[in-house]
Every structure is written in structure tokens, then in C-alpha cells.
Amino acid sequence: MNRRAEEPSLSIVMLTEGIYLSKVNPNSGLDSVSFYELTDNNWDFILSSALKENQCQNLNATVTLGSHLYQSFQLEKPTVPKDEWPVALPFLLKDLITERVTDIVADGVELGDSNKIQAYVVVKRFVEQLKQVLDHRNVKLLKISPEDEVWAHARQDVPAYMLLHRSQKSDFKIGAFVNQGSIFQRTIRGVESPITGEYANSLQIDALALELQRSMDYLSSQLKQVQINKLFLCCDDENNEELREALQERLNVMVEPLLLVDTQHQSGEVLVNETYQLGLKGANLYPPHLQPKKEMFNLDVVAASWLVLFLIMMAIYSVYSYKNHQLDEQISAASQQANQLTSELTVLKNKLSAHKPSPAKLAAVERLRVDVKTKQKSLKVISSFDSELQVGYSGIMSGLSSIDRSDISLTSIDITDGKMNIQGLAKSPEVIPSWVQQFKNEMNLVGRNFESLSIGRDENNVVIFSLRSKSGDRD
Known part of the structure; x- marks a missing residue:
């Protein structure tokens, strides 16, 4: 794989x-x-x-x-x-x-x-x-x-252990590991390798065992919830089996080789x-x-980017070419339609010029139009006059009769273009204003104002009066 x-x-x-x-x-x-x-x-x-x-x-x-x-x-x-x-x-x-x-x-x-x-x-x-x-x-x-970080993962099957290890040309080292984490490292001075085989030295082994025991005692005092009861060995230039047996006799923990295989590495x-x-x-x-x-832009990325850009540009070019082709067809169709309409316009103009009316007919139409306008004006004046008469005379006469008084007698009523002039006799001068005040109670007389009021006496010493309506006063 x-x-x-x-x-x-x-x-x-x-x-x-x-x-x-x-x-x-x-x-x-x-x-x-x-x-x-x-x-x-x-x-x-x-x-x-x-x-x-x-x-x-x-x-x-x-x-x-x-x-x-x-x-x-x-x-x-x-x-x-x-x-x-x-x-x-x-x-x-x-x-x-x-x-x-x-x-x-x-x-x-x-x-x-x-x-x-x-x-x-x-x-x-x-x-x-x-x-x-x-x-x-x-x-x-x-x-x-x-x-030390690598040694901590050497025996993942054991949660807590100590390791005595030594590589060539180096001193013995002690390491303590809990849950694949290195919590203690120490280098042992004064113990010269090799201490097994033909160079076996019990004093050296005793010194090494003493340093190991001191490290175990220190760890026991520091680690309250973890108990380390295994010691693994991985020492170069030493007979690990002989060293294991010697340390097992001197320590109260289980001593084993680090590797589970028999071959020593x-x-x-x-x-x-x-x-x-x-x-x-x-x-x-x-x-x-x-x-x-x-690097975000290496040669491969740049080449791929150019390729993608080229493909995008080709796609855009193809789309716009297709749209231009469609527009050209639409323009061609519109041009043909415009030419056709131009031809039809020319034909219609020719027909129009062929159907121009004669001057005699135009003059007759104009005379008829003037005659119609004149008659329409006459009808309008007659209608207006009839309307004013219907409303003015009958309404005013009805209103004056409604306020008929014994102390007022009318001798003349003149209604022209909405203006009303009245002449009459009165029993006394003061009754004339009170009579005029009664106009506001009659619908056909309300709102009529008078421009002048003249009061006098005739040769018989009878009070006569004349009321003249304001200019523009309309019913």
C-alpha cells in the first residue's frame, strides 16, 4: 500500500x-x-x-x-x-x-x-x-x-514503567514513563560500562542498583496515584539477561528486557x-x-491555472460567438422586415397622393363646417336664454309672491342678464330694509345684492323706492 x-x-x-x-x-x-x-x-x-x-x-x-x-x-x-x-x-x-x-x-x-x-x-x-x-x-x-519521547512509547502495553538504557559511548540513563509520557530522566555517573560478562563487577552492579532504588523511592514520594513496579532494560555492550538477573536480586520490582523478542538489538x-x-x-x-x-504557485500550479484560464476563455468566446450569431440573424430578419415595411409605406403614399380631394369638395366642407358652428352657437345662446328665463323669471316671481306684504307694493320689476331692478311703493321708508331682509329666506332670492337703494315721495306724498341690482349679480 x-x-x-x-x-x-x-x-x-x-x-x-x-x-x-x-x-x-x-x-x-x-x-x-x-x-x-x-x-x-x-x-x-x-x-x-x-x-x-x-x-x-x-x-x-x-x-x-x-x-x-x-x-x-x-x-x-x-x-x-x-x-x-x-x-x-x-x-x-x-x-x-x-x-x-x-x-x-x-x-x-x-x-x-x-x-x-x-x-x-x-x-x-x-x-x-x-x-x-x-x-x-x-x-x-x-x-x-x-x-525520551520515543522511549515513552516503546511499551504501550504497560501504563507505568522505568527504563534503564544505555547506548554506546554514553552513560547509563534512567527514565520513568506513565501513560506514554516521560516524567523522569536521570543520568547515572560513576558506573562504567560494561558491568556484565567478562567485566562483571558486583560493586558496579550494587552501585547501579542503589541509584535505581533511589530513583524509585523518589518517584514513589512524587507519584501518589501511580505505582511503578516494572523495570525494563535496553543497554548496549551489556548482557541484558545477566544484568536482569543481577538487578532482580537487588530490587523489589519486576525486571524485564525492553523488547519481547529474544534477539538483542x-x-x-x-x-x-x-x-x-x-x-x-x-x-x-x-x-x-x-x-x-x-508554495502556492509552483510550475505545476501555474501551468494548471493557465490551462483552466484558457478553457474558461474558450468557453466565454464560444458563448459570445453563439450570441453574436443569434443577434446577426435577428438583425438580418429585422432588416428584411424594415425593407418590406418601407416598400408598403411607398405604396400607401402613392395611393394617398392618388386620392387627394378636389378643391370644390374642400370648399363645400369648409362652408358646411362654418354653418354648423354658427348653428351650434345659436342653439347655445337659445338654451342659455331659455334656462335663464325658466329659472330667473318664474323663480323670482314665486319668491316675491311668497313674501307679499301689505305695506309694500311693487310697480315695476326689470330682469336683464341676471340683474334685477325693482320699483315700488311703501307705507313708510323703514319697511323697505326689513322687506329686503326677507329675501334670504327665499331660495330664489337669497344671495341677491343691490347696488343702490333710492327712496323718495311722489306728488301725492306717497313713499316710492327703487332697488338696483349689483353688476354681475346672477341668479
């Missing part, structure tokens, strides 16, 4: 004695482990030679560092999100390290249910140099793991396999902010 591009296909372990390297076979897992001894401090040259010898190109690598290449600290759990730990931890560790904050790389893992984390620190210059060596061989660096070989099994889980001393940003 082919692995995804971001899965490791090369496992590298860098310990004190040298570099262990193994490629991943897609069908059978890890190939055999190759070892390259380090002399002086030329690890970059040795690693480059090892990659070239094993034809390691276009691979994804995970690297495990020996404890001599990093530092570890236990800290209170930061309050920042976990994905921000690689950026925040250098500032939290600045009082515990001698390097500047900008010169280190850090990451950490949580310690079980406690409120602490295990933090790991490596020099940034080392990470950059390691990446440069791998890039030279087109090997992509995915992860850098500390050795070097620590570096074990770490290569465990690093491969661990994959990308756990602490990573190659955090995302150091990794190269993924």
Missing part, C-alpha cells in the same frame, strides 16, 4: 556513538538499519554521506535526537493553546537556559492528569543545519523527536523502529513556524 506524502519514509536516529538510518519499504515496513560511527563532531558530513550511500532522495524523514543534543524541563502547563506552545515555551524557559530565546526551539507534551508539561529544548542553529543537510539530498524533514536500532512506529505523534522540535511555507 502506498503511503501518503506526509507520512515518514525515512527514520534517522542521532546518538553519541553515531547515526542510525533506515528507509521504509512500502510493502514490508522498515529495511535493515545502517549504522555510521561519528568521529569528532562531524555529524553533518557523516549524515550527508549516509544519505548518499543509501540513495535517500525525495523522502520524508523523522529524526530522533540523543539526550546529549537537547535539554528537558518540567514546567507548569501554559495557559496558551497547545498549538502555540512552540512559540510561547522559549519565553517561559528563558530563565532556565543560557541561550537567547531567539536561538532555541522548544516543544512539550502534557504529563498525564497533572498540571505540568515536559518541555524539550534544542539549539535552533542545529535544527537549521540538519534541515540544510537533508534538503541537499531532497529529503523533507517532517519531525524531530527527543529520545542496539539502542539505536530500537529507536529507529520505535520512531517509525510513533510517526508524527508527540513532541516535535521542528515546529510549523520553522518549516518552509508551502
Whole structure:
């Protein structure tokens, strides 16, 4: 089965004695482990030679560092999100390290249910140099793991255990692990390997057992809810079975080899396999902010973009060409229709010019039109006159008769164009205004105003009066 591009296909372990390297076979897992001894401090040259010898190109690598290449600290759990730990931890560790904050790389893992984390620190210059060596061989660096983090996952079937391990050219180390988390690391000084086989030394074994017991007692006092009752062994240059029996006699915990197989492997070989099994889980001393940003526009992406753009442009061109073709057909049809209508217009104009009326007929029509207008005006005047007569005379006479009084006698009533002039006799002058006031009670007389009132006496000394209506006063 082919692995995804971001899965490791090369496992590298860098310990004190040298570099262990193994490629991943897609069908059978890890190939055999190759070892390259380090002399002086030329690890970059040795690693480059090892990659070239094993034809390691276009691979994804995970690297495990020996404890001599990093530092570890236990800290209170930061309050920042976990994905921000690689950026925040250098500032939290600045009082515990001698390097500047900008010169280190850090990451950490949580310690079980406690409120602490295990933090790991490596020099940034080392990470950059390691990446440069791998890039030279087109090997992509995915992860850098500390050795203790890999040992913590070596026996996932045991929730809590101690591990006594030693690689070539290094001291004995004690590690304690709970729920795949490293909670304790210690290097034992003064015990020189080998201490088994032909170099067996009971005093050395006693010293080693004493240091182990001290570490167990310390852990017992620190871990209230966890009991560690197993000790695993993985020591290079030692007879692990002989060492197991010697420590079993001196300690009150179960002592077993780390690996379940009978064949004894070097620590570096074990770490290569465990690093491969661990994959990308756990602490990573190659955090995302150091990794190269993924190029959004490489050659393949640009070529694909141009192809997609070309196809889009061709599709747009095809659509507009089709629409233009349809519009051309519509224009052609409209032009034909316009030509047809123009022809019809020409025919109709010819017919119109052929049907012009004669001057005699036009003059007769004009005379008839004038005659009609004259008769319409006459009818209108007659209708108006009839209406005024019907309303004016009969209404006024009816209204005057309704207010007939014995002290007023009318001698003359003149109604012309809506104006009303009245002349008459009165018993006395003062009855005339009261009589006029009664006009407002009659519908046909209400609203009539008079422009002048003249009162006098005739030769018989009888009071006469004359009322003249206002100009424009209409019924």
C-alpha cells in the first residue's frame, strides 16, 4: 500500500556513538538499519554521506535526537493553546537556559492528569543545519523527536514503567514513563560500562542498583496515584539477561528486557523502529513556524491555472460567438422586415397622393363646417336664454309672491342678464330694509345684492323706492 506524502519514509536516529538510518519499504515496513560511527563532531558530513550511500532522495524523514543534543524541563502547563506552545515555551524557559530565546526551539507534551508539561529544548542553529543537510539530498524533514519521547512509547502495553538504557559511548540513563509520557530522566555517573560478562563487577552492579532504588523511592514520594513496579532494560555492550538477573536480586520490582523478542538489538536500532512506529505523534522540535511555507504557485500550479484560464476563455468566446450569431440573424430578419415595411409605406403614399380631394369638395366642407358652428352657437345662446328665463323669471316671481306684504307694493320689476331692478311703493321708508331682509329666506332670492337703494315721495306724498341690482349679480 502506498503511503501518503506526509507520512515518514525515512527514520534517522542521532546518538553519541553515531547515526542510525533506515528507509521504509512500502510493502514490508522498515529495511535493515545502517549504522555510521561519528568521529569528532562531524555529524553533518557523516549524515550527508549516509544519505548518499543509501540513495535517500525525495523522502520524508523523522529524526530522533540523543539526550546529549537537547535539554528537558518540567514546567507548569501554559495557559496558551497547545498549538502555540512552540512559540510561547522559549519565553517561559528563558530563565532556565543560557541561550537567547531567539536561538532555541522548544516543544512539550502534557504529563498525564497533572498540571505540568515536559518541555524539550534544542539549539535552533542545529535544527537549521540538519534541515540544510537533508534538503541537499531532497529529503523533507517532517519531525524531530527527543529520545525520551520515543522511549515513552516503546511499551504501550504497560501504563507505568522505568527504563534503564544505555547506548554506546554514553552513560547509563534512567527514565520513568506513565501513560506514554516521560516524567523522569536521570543520568547515572560513576558506573562504567560494561558491568556484565567478562567485566562483571558486583560493586558496579550494587552501585547501579542503589541509584535505581533511589530513583524509585523518589518517584514513589512524587507519584501518589501511580505505582511503578516494572523495570525494563535496553543497554548496549551489556548482557541484558545477566544484568536482569543481577538487578532482580537487588530490587523489589519486576525486571524485564525492553523488547519481547529474544534477539538483542542496539539502542539505536530500537529507536529507529520505535520512531517509525510513533510517526508524527508527540513532541516535535521542528515546529510549523520553522518549516518552509508551502508554495502556492509552483510550475505545476501555474501551468494548471493557465490551462483552466484558457478553457474558461474558450468557453466565454464560444458563448459570445453563439450570441453574436443569434443577434446577426435577428438583425438580418429585422432588416428584411424594415425593407418590406418601407416598400408598403411607398405604396400607401402613392395611393394617398392618388386620392387627394378636389378643391370644390374642400370648399363645400369648409362652408358646411362654418354653418354648423354658427348653428351650434345659436342653439347655445337659445338654451342659455331659455334656462335663464325658466329659472330667473318664474323663480323670482314665486319668491316675491311668497313674501307679499301689505305695506309694500311693487310697480315695476326689470330682469336683464341676471340683474334685477325693482320699483315700488311703501307705507313708510323703514319697511323697505326689513322687506329686503326677507329675501334670504327665499331660495330664489337669497344671495341677491343691490347696488343702490333710492327712496323718495311722489306728488301725492306717497313713499316710492327703487332697488338696483349689483353688476354681475346672477341668479
